[in-house]
């Protein structure tokens with residue numbers, strides 16, 4: 089009951105009579121198989137670990153002991169990761185909603201009000217036109233307009249973004265009625281105009297309007313400033329006058345601009361428009377702003393002063409709505425009393441991306457994280473929060489289901505009813521106050537109330553803390569993606585993003601709220617393990633690094649470190665290898681993936697293990713001992729034509745030098761050299777194939793996976809090839825490693 093207010097009467101009605109289904113759930117067909125397989129695989133792992141321990145105890149030389157120890161540690165870590173993956177597989181469920189039945193259960197006037205939060209942080213990495221498209225796509229939801237309020241947080245503090253929104257507010261007067269009248273599905277104008285090419289004359293008119301807005305916004309962004317000719321009214325002039333000479337991104341006062349107010353502003357057909365509010369919180373170099381988490385908390389407070397809707401949708405600036413009935417799907421759950429009594433905190437939609445190439449070169453789809461794992465968690469206490477495409481019950485930000493935490497100002501509480509117009513002076517005054525950069529000092533914001541601080545992955549961390557408090561969540565994954573976002577398309581962008589995630593996750597993993605201690609205590613073993621599986625992602629880098637170098641260096645010297653093909657231990661290895669790979673493949677393909685995409689997915693795991701996870705682990709350690717700090721480096725959403733072309737061809741984009749490429753390139757070289765040398769040992773008869781088979785297999789898989797790297801080093805001449813400097817440094821370091829190994833082994 090606590091999660092949502094304002095709908096109790098309707099809900100009771102819904103339970104008493106024979107109402108049609110609003111949603112159903114079905115257990116996955118894989119459940120039994122997964123459980124049996126988990127039991128068998130666990131036994132095999134235990135046997136393997138015993139084997140390693142025995143080998144370690146009986147090793148005769150120092151080198152052999154070192155190798156056994158390295159393998160034991162790696163396999164132990166892999167085993168722990170495997171165990172932590174099991175919660176995702178033990179009780180997967182699939183849900184379905186029936187929004188068409190909603191009308192039979194609840195009147196439209198009883199629909200819950202919705203506050204939408206959109207975050208942007210940099211007008212050059214996140215083009216304002218794209219942000220405006222995101223806003224337009226949700227303003228045009230098939231939902232009573234007077235119940236929608238869109239709040240945009242601009243951490244870039246940019247007049248360019250405000251200008252784009254002023255233009256969007258004008259365009260909305262035409263766009264919203266057009267969508268309604270023509271039942272448009274793509275309600276982001278950009279998506280609509282690029283995917284359709286036969287238009288009525290009316291659509292043609294709207295397109296001309298959109299194009300002119302696009303040109304104006306893009307011109308302004310290109311020039312980097314707003315010319316006088318773009319400012320039309322007195323109100324606009326007053327808004328832009330806040331950008332005085334001393335106004336910088338890091339140091340500026342709060343700017344809040346109500347661009348549309350739903351009781352006043354109407355579209356061209358005389359329908360009310362949704363609220364649209366631009367917020368750029370106060371910034372000061374001396375106060376920490378806590379990145380996106382800080383921005384969201386400001387929006388939580390500002391929206392509380394203006395509309396305080398019980399439901400909040402959070403969106404990143406690059407995530408457009410792709411289906412106008414999405415909020416109705418959410419209501420299908422919120423109007424089910426059984427769900428509500430389970431203390432529902434949030435409903436998470438998966439992140440889906442547009443513009444991913446055919447075989448998804450960098451596995452940017454994140455099938456496991458965004459599609460497979462949430463289905464698994466949905467059968468337990470619910471999916472993790474992934475930052476965007478998530479509908480929260482506002483109440484969930486204010487303490488656990490049975491312990492309401494009141495904020496310092498009662499008007500910010502989840503049950504406060506706003507009874508003043510949003511432009512009225514007291515509302516605007518309070519809104520400015522709560523957006524101040526020192527407002528949170530000595531309050532519970534960020535620690536117990538709102539989005540939680542302390543991790544670069546505020547999404548994962550906040551969802552985790554809410555679930556620890558007792559809130560549950562639901563995974564809603566309709567066939568037509570509810571939202572579509574941008575995924576990075578160059579390797580450097582991919583790796584930098586992943587490094588940020590890796591560090592942020594470790595921050596949680598090693599905090600006093602670690603999933604393996606606090607998490608398991610609060611949510612039980614399975615949920616705690618599941619959060620740990622994600623939290624300790626970067627640990628993958630240890631076994632991956634060991635397996636990328638150790639067997640290969642031993643192979644180079646004809647040194648056999650795995651069981652002979654004729655031994656029964658060999659079968660154990662084969663079972664473990666094929667079992668893990670096979671199950672991963674099955675999960676991937678059954679959730680709609682193709683074989684090539686799976687192949688690229690397993691490749692990118694190895695690449696990440698040698699690059700961003702390794703660097704993330706190191707940087708996190710440095711940070712822990714106070715040597716460095718990491719900020720939130722926003723991923724670029726701007727596309728370069730040449731890069732896009734190469735991406736479409738499926739080529740890896742190296743281009744600019746990055747230290748992260750070095751270990752990857754060293755591994756590529758070592759795997760190739762060791763494979764060639766190992767084959768020579770065997771062909772020349774100096775070693776038996778039997779003894780080196782497993783190592784040859786590992787080096788072989790390494791070489792096949794590294795193909796794009798060899799290509800980028802020697803075969804390509806385009807701008808995306810491996811930078812020469814990286815190739816030279818890596819070759820030099822690889823030679824050193826080879827020499828050292830031949831001395832030691």
Ligand SMILES: O=c1ccn([C@@H]2O[C@H](COP(=O)(O)OP(=O)(O)O[C@H]3O[C@H](CO)[C@@H](O)[C@H](O)[C@H]3O)[C@@H](O)[C@H]2O)c(=O)[nH]1
Nearest residue numbers: 207208209243379380383404405475476544545720722723
């Ligand atoms: O100081 C900041 C930094 C970022 N952002 C916004 O945060 C969002 C996500 O940033 P992005 O660079 O796109 O990061 P991604 O790695 O693509 O995002 C994923 O990871 C983030 C956590 O690292 C989550 O916040 C996101 O929801 C999730 O999609 C964007 O809308 C940014 O505008 C801010 O508002 N303020």
Ligand SMILES: [Mn+2]
Nearest residue numbers: 404406574723
């Ligand atoms: Mn993003």
